[in-house]
Amino acid sequence: MGLLGRLDWDAAVADSSAALRTLREQPEVEGGTGVVGFCFGGGLGYAVVAGEPADALVSFYGSALPGLVEHVPSVSTPSLHVFGEADAYLPMEAVETIRSAVTSGPAPAEVITYPGADHAFDNPDFVNHDPEASAAAWSRTEAWLAATLPTGTAG
Secondary structure, eight states: OHHHHTOOHHHHHHHHHHHHHHHHHOTTOOSOOEEEEETHHHHHHHHHHHHSOOSEEEEESOTTGGGTGGGGGGOOSOEEEEEETTOSSSOHHHHHHHHHHHHTSSSOEEEEEETTOOTTTTOTTSTTOOHHHHHHHHHHHHHHHHHHSOOOOOO
């Protein structure tokens, strides 16, 4: 958390955007590109696609999202947002604000929540790990990505 407090947000967004552009330029990338982020990274991913559209964004309990909803009009990337309903860091009121903002934007957006799951419920090395919610969220994420990301063509 100490390092996070010293992070240059604009530089992190710029670096991540550059990484996404570089990924797209790779010849072995035949399908779409996506951004997946967890906690701080979930918000960072949203900020990235606000300026550098991708084909998909998955944000797990994006802790920076409440401060980023002003970017909604510029986000053209389809997104999936995953939260725990018992998140001690992001209360359901904040999740509902995020839901309202992202689902009213120009890109398709889906928000799913898991009852009883706390913040970082997908992290198996953290006290809040919820194996059932984690498995369900990953299954839903994989299905969403398969339906959302364009596929490449063998050449």
